[in-house]
Amino acid sequence: xxxxxxxxxxxxxxxxxxxxxxxxxxxxxxxxxxxxxxxxxxxxxxxxxxxxxxxxxxxxxxxxxxxxxxxxxxxxxxxxxxxxxxxxxxxxxxxxxxxxxxxxxxxxxxxxxx
Amino acid sequence: xxxxxxxxxxxxxxxxxxxxxxxxxxxxxxxxxxxxxxxxxxxxxxxxxxxxxxxxxxxxxxxxxxxxxxxxxxxxxxxxxxxxxxxxxxxxxxxxxxxxxxxxxxxxxxxx
Numbered sequence: 001x002x003x004x005x006x007x008x009x010x011x012x013x014x015x016x017x018x019x020x021x022x023x024x025x026x027x028x029x030x031x032x033x034x035x036x037x038x039x040x041x042x043x044x045x046x047x048x049x050x051x052x053x054x055x056x057x058x059x060x061x062x063x064x065x066x067x068x069x070x071x072x073x074x075x076x077x078x079x080x081x082x083x084x085x086x087x088x089x090x091x092x093x094x095x096x097x098x099x100x101x102x103x104x105x106x107x108x109x110x111x112x113x114x
Numbered sequence: 115x116x117x118x119x120x121x122x123x124x125x126x127x128x129x130x131x132x133x134x135x136x137x138x139x140x141x142x143x144x145x146x147x148x149x150x151x152x153x154x155x156x157x158x159x160x161x162x163x164x165x166x167x168x169x170x171x172x173x174x175x176x177x178x179x180x181x182x183x184x185x186x187x188x189x190x191x192x193x194x195x196x197x198x199x200x201x202x203x204x205x206x207x208x209x210x211x212x213x214x215x216x217x218x219x220x221x222x223x224x225x226x
Contacts, residue, residue, distance in 0.1 A: 099146045
């Protein structure tokens with residue numbers, strides 16, 4: 001099992017450009033999440049998908065959109081990138097949305113917006 | 115709302131020293147508590163968890179006990195190794211869709 005995979009690993013954008021971060025999991029998990037990690041801070045939830053066909057806003061959704069393409073894949077789109085979106089982005093999944101469920105994380109995408 | 119407060123870092127220890135990283139939380143009801151570890155250039159991975167009061171999570175020599183009376187989940191290890199150098203995150207899960215709240219992370223460096 002590959003677990004949670006993310007592409008690309010690194011990306012540099014200019015202000016105003018758009019891009020999509022891809023995430024896939026092969027563990028048959030129902031719930032998927034997008035986080036951003038900034039220096040000296042914990043992870044902040046951008047969007048999540050409790051199950052296939054549903055998505056909801058997290059703590060910091062502004063400037064982002066998501067698509068739960070199918071049970072395996074959950075993409076994050078930046079329509080018009082801004083320097084404030086420079087960060088490391090992590091996708092995660094869990095078996096369900098239960099409080100006891102462990103989250104499994106991808107290796108991250110390091111995004112720089114100039 | 116829910117919150118997690120972790121001991122500020124960075125923490126630097128010599129090999130075989132005793133480690134404690136403090137974590138306290140604020141949450142309604144009965145959250146589950148987690149410690150995740152992040153090695154350089156990698157994503158987070160579960161280190162241990164506890165799902166109810168007085169539970170002790172343990173893994174790879176690390177331990178943490180869910181203390182509801184003090185709302186704490188402190189991470190301990192009796193003898194750290196250089197390979198334990200990483201960033202450690204305390205987290206809780208509670209509420210809608212089991213969303214997690216993370217602490218800011220504590221960077222541990224272990225020197226030989």
